[in-house]
Amino acid sequence: MNKYLFISNGLGEDSITLSIIRALKRIDSESLIYAVPIVGSGASYESVKCEILGTREAMPSGGVIPGNLGNLINDFKSGLAGLTIKQISIIREFSGKVGAIATVGDIYPALLAALFGGRTRKIMIATAKSDYVSPHNAFEKHIMKSCFEKVFLRDAHTAESLFKSGVKNAVFAGNAMMDCLEPEGIDFLEGREGPLVAVLPGSRKSAILDIPVIAGAVERLTAEIGGVYASVIPPSISPSALAEASGWSFDRDRNSMRNGSAEIVFHNSGMPDLLRACSVVIGQAGTTNEQEAGRGKPVVAVDSIADDKMGWYRMRQKGLLGDAVSVVRKDSDAVASEILSIMGDSEKYEAMSAEGKRRLGKPGGAMAMAESMLGKD
Numbered sequence: 001m002n003k004y005l006f007i008s009n010g011l012g013e014d015s016i017t018l019s020i021i022r023a024l025k026r027i028d029s030e031s032l033i034y035a036v037p038i039v040g041s042g043a044s045y046e047s048v049k050c051e052i053l054g055t056r057e058a059m060p061s062g063g064v065i066p067g068n069l070g071n072l073i074n075d076f077k078s079g080l081a082g083l084t085i086k087q088i089s090i091i092r093e094f095s096g097k098v099g100a101i102a103t104v105g106d107i108y109p110a111l112l113a114a115l116f117g118g119r120t121r122k123i124m125i126a127t128a129k130s131d132y133v134s135p136h137n138a139f140e141k142h143i144m145k146s147c148f149e150k151v152f153l154r155d156a157h158t159a160e161s162l163f164k165s166g167v168k169n170a171v172f173a174g175n176a177m178m179d180c181l182e183p184e185g186i187d188f189l190e191g192r193e194g195p196l197v198a199v200l201p202g203s204r205k206s207a208i209l210d211i212p213v214i215a216g217a218v219e220r221l222t223a224e225i226g227g228v229y230a231s232v233i234p235p236s237i238s239p240s241a242l243a244e245a246s247g248w249s250f251d252r253d254r255n256s257m258r259n260g261s262a263e264i265v266f267h268n269s270g271m272p273d274l275l276r277a278c279s280v281v282i283g284q285a286g287t288t289n290e291q292e293a294g295r296g297k298p299v300v301a302v303d304s305i306a307d308d309k310m311g312w313y314r315m316r317q318k319g320l321l322g323d324a325v326s327v328v329r330k331d332s333d334a335v336a337s338e339i340l341s342i343m344g345d346s347e348k349y350e351a352m353s354a355e356g357k358r359r360l361g362k363p364g365g366a367m368a369m370a371e372s373m374l375g376k377d
Contacts, residue, residue, distance in 0.1 A: 001030055001031065001032055002028055002030070002031045002032070002099055002374070003031065003032045003033075003034070003097055003098040003099055004024065004031060004032075004033055004034070004098050004099060004100050004101075004102070004373055005034045005035075005036065005091075005094050005095065005098045005100075005101045005102070005120075006020070006021065006033065006034070006035045006036070006050075006101075006102050006103075006104065007035075007036045007038060007091065007101065007102070007103045007104070007105075007109040007112060007113055008035070008036075008037055008038070008039075008042075008103075008104040008105055008109065009037075009038045009039040009104075009105035009106065009108055009109045010039045010040065010105060010286070010287075011039075011040055011044070011203045011234060011286075011287070012127070012177075012285075012286050012287025012288065012290075013039075013104045013105040013127055013287070014037055014040070014042060014044045014045060014104075015044060015177075015180045015287060016104055016125065016127060016176045016177055016180060016287070016366075017035065017045075017102075017104045017125075018044060018045065018047065018048055018180065019176050019179040019180045019366040020102065020104070020125070020176060020179075020366045020369045020370055020373075021033055021035075021048050021050060021370075022048060022366070023179070023366040023367040023369070023370035024370035024373060024374070025048070025049070026367075026370075027367075027370060027371065027374065028374060032051070033048070033049070033050035033051065034050065034051050034053055034094055034097075034098065035050050035051070035052050035053065036052075036053050036054050036087060036090055036091060036094075037052065037054065038054070038087050038108075038109060038112070040236070041235075041236075042054075043234075043235055053090045053094065054086060054087055054090055087112065088112065088116050091112055091113065091116045091117060092116045092117075092118070095113075095116065095117040095118045095120045096118055096120070098120060099120070099121065099373075099375075100120065100121040100122070100123060100373045100374075100375070101113050101117050101120050101121070101122045101123070102122075102123040102124075102125060102369065102373055103122070103123075103124050103125065104125045104127060105125075105126075105127055105128060106126070106127070106128035106129065107128075107139075107140050107143065110124050110126075110143055110144075110147070110148070111143065113147070114143055114146075114147035114148075121149050121375070122147060122148045122149060123148060123149060123150050123151075123152070123369065123372050123373060124144060124148040124150070124151045124152065125152045125176065125369060126144075126151060126152065126153055126154065127154055127177070127287075129154075129158070130153075130154055130155055130157070130158045130319075130320055131155075131157050131158045131161045132155070132157065132158070132319055132320055132322070132359065133315075133316055133318075133319025133320050134316065134319070135158075135161065136158075136162065141162065141165065141166070141167050144162070144167050144169065144170065145166065145167050145168075145169065148169060149169065149372070150169050150171060150372050151167065151169050151170045151171070152171060152172070152173060152176075152365060152368070152369055152372075153170055153171070153172050154172075154175060154177070155172060155175070155359065155360070155361055156172040156361060158170075158172070159171055159172035160172075172361065172365075173364065173365050173368035173369070174361065174362050174363055174364030174365035174366075174367075174368060175294065175360050175361045175362065175363060175365050176363075176365035176366040176369060177287060177290055177291050177294065177360065177365075178291065178294050178295075178360060178361075178362070178363035178365075179363045179364065179365060179366035179367075180272070180291065181271075181272040181275060181276070181291060181295070182272055183272050183273050183276060184269060184270045184272060184273055185273065186267065186269070186270030186273040186274075187273075188228065188230040188265075188267070188270070188273060188274050188277050188278070189228055189277065190228075190265075192228050193226075194225070194226040194227040194228055195225065195226075195227045195228070195279045195280070195343065196227070196228045196230065196274075196277050196278045196279055197218075197221065197227055197228070197229050197230075197278060197279065197280055197281070197282060197339070198230060198231070198232075198274050198275065198278040198280070198281040198282070198283070198292065198297075199214060199218065199229050199230065199231040199264050199281075199282050200231060200232070200281060200282065200283040200284060200285040200288055200289070200292075201214060201231065201233065201237065201242060201284050201285075202237075202283075202284035202285045202286070203233075203234045203236055203237060203285065204236075206284070207233075207237050207242065207284060208241060208242065208245045209245075210284050210302055210330075211242045211245050211246050212245055212246045212247070212332075213302055213330050213331065213332050213335060214282055214284075214302065214332075214335065215246035215247075215248060215257070215259070215262075215264070215332075216332025216333075216335075216336075217282065217332045217333075217335035217336040217339070218262050218264060218282075219259060219260070219262045219332070220332065220333065220336040221336050221339060221340070222261055222262040222263075223261075223262075224336075224340065225340070225343070228265075229262075229263065229264045229265070230264070230265050230266075230267065230274055230278075231264055231265070231266050231267065231274075232266075232267045232268070232269065232270055232271040232274050233266055233267075233268070235268070239255055239256075239257065239266040240252075242257060242266075243257035246259070247259070248262075251263075255267070271288065275288075275291060275292050275295055275297065276295065278292075278297060279297070279343065280297060280298050280299075280300070280339055280342055280343060281297055281298070281299045281300065282300050282301075282302075282335060282339065283299045283300070283301055283325075284301060284302060286313075286317070289301060289317060289321070289325065290317070290320065290321060290360060291360075292356075293321045293324040293325060293352075293355075293356030293359065293360060294356055294357060294359070294360030294361075295356070295357075296353035296354070296356055296357050297353065297356070298324065298325075298326070298342045298349060298352040298353065298356075299321070299324060299325040299326070299352075299356075300325070300326050300327075300328060300335060300338045300339055300342070301314055301317065301325055301326070301327045301328070302327075302328060302329075302330050302335060303327050303328070303329060303330060314327045320359065321355070321356060321359055322355050322359055323351060323352055323355045324352050324353075324355040324356030324359060325352075325356075326338050326342070326352075
């Protein structure tokens with residue numbers, strides 16, 4: 001029986017890994033899969049047949065540490081050091097039991113595999129960096145060349161750049177993010193009419209801080225164009241807490257928050273269906289914002305920093321997605337005005353749609369990555 005180990009560091013990275021695991025199971029159904037989610041609980045792995053390794057502890061930062069010393073300090077106070085030691089021990093133990101290791105995320109899981117994965121074949125799926133916004137540095141290139149059999153990049157532009165700089169094992173074989181969108185058959189319109197707007201507050205604690213601004217935008221949009229406002233949220237976010245933070249009432253029967261005629265309905269699953277059916281997105285997410293842009297749906301994101309200086313996270317996402325995402329200040333009217341502008345201007349809508357598809361690239365990466373794990377490429 002073939003055995004494989006996946007190491008991922010984030011909710012979005014977990015979902016990408018799931019698409020690779022499903023592809024792997026299609027070509028090697030008897031394989032045994034181990035997963036080490038090094039950020040968060042890894043709850044999404046429960047949807048596939050695999051063994052989740054580790055203590056599955058969620059840190060306060062939700063994995064957002066670069067550029068934020070405060071998040072790093074809070075994580076250490078919450079036991080990051082001990083958690084890391086446990087994860088290293090697990091990787092060291094299981095690397096000798098598997099035929100291949102795949103890391104999904106930034107350089108951190110790649111380093112863990114490189115340092116503690118022994119002589120096992122290693123594949124890197126680099127989801128965090130792109131030459132559109134943040135090229136890989138010399139150290140990262142060295143790790144890619146010396147420790148990994150193959151490195152899959154998130155876009156063709158970055159893969160070509162790395163190859164030219166000497167990372168000859170760098171490839172773009174399709175974007176695995178776009179392979180995570182198998183429909184589940186959920187009807188988000190529920191027989192109602194009007195535009196469907198996806199509301200994605202994100203998976204981190206900042207969702208509580210951002211939802212009042214989003215809620216205010218939904219109030220204005222409801223008054224001006226009607227519409228249906230639906231959200232898929234992870235277990236880490238409480239819909240009743242979102243309602244309370246917004247000053248709206250929570251309808252437990254409908255799992256929604258309401259204020260007059262304005263309503264946001266929450267779902268625990270069906271993200272692919274929502275991304276397919278919606279017209280536009282109010283999105284505070286990371287990977288999901290990118291998936292939506294890749295499907296050709298314009299995204300409006302709120303910068304969590306209230307002044308005119310864009311925070312590093314949204315600045316990075318803007319760099320990755322270009323004109324496919326519009327980042328606005330933390331103000332309800334600014335959000336609503338931008339949504340109305342996009343929906344009322346077909347040329348602007350089509351330009352944002354085309355840019356998202358171009359930046360994210362074609363699907364199909366998951367199968368190529370699975371075949372690489374098997375050594376078939």
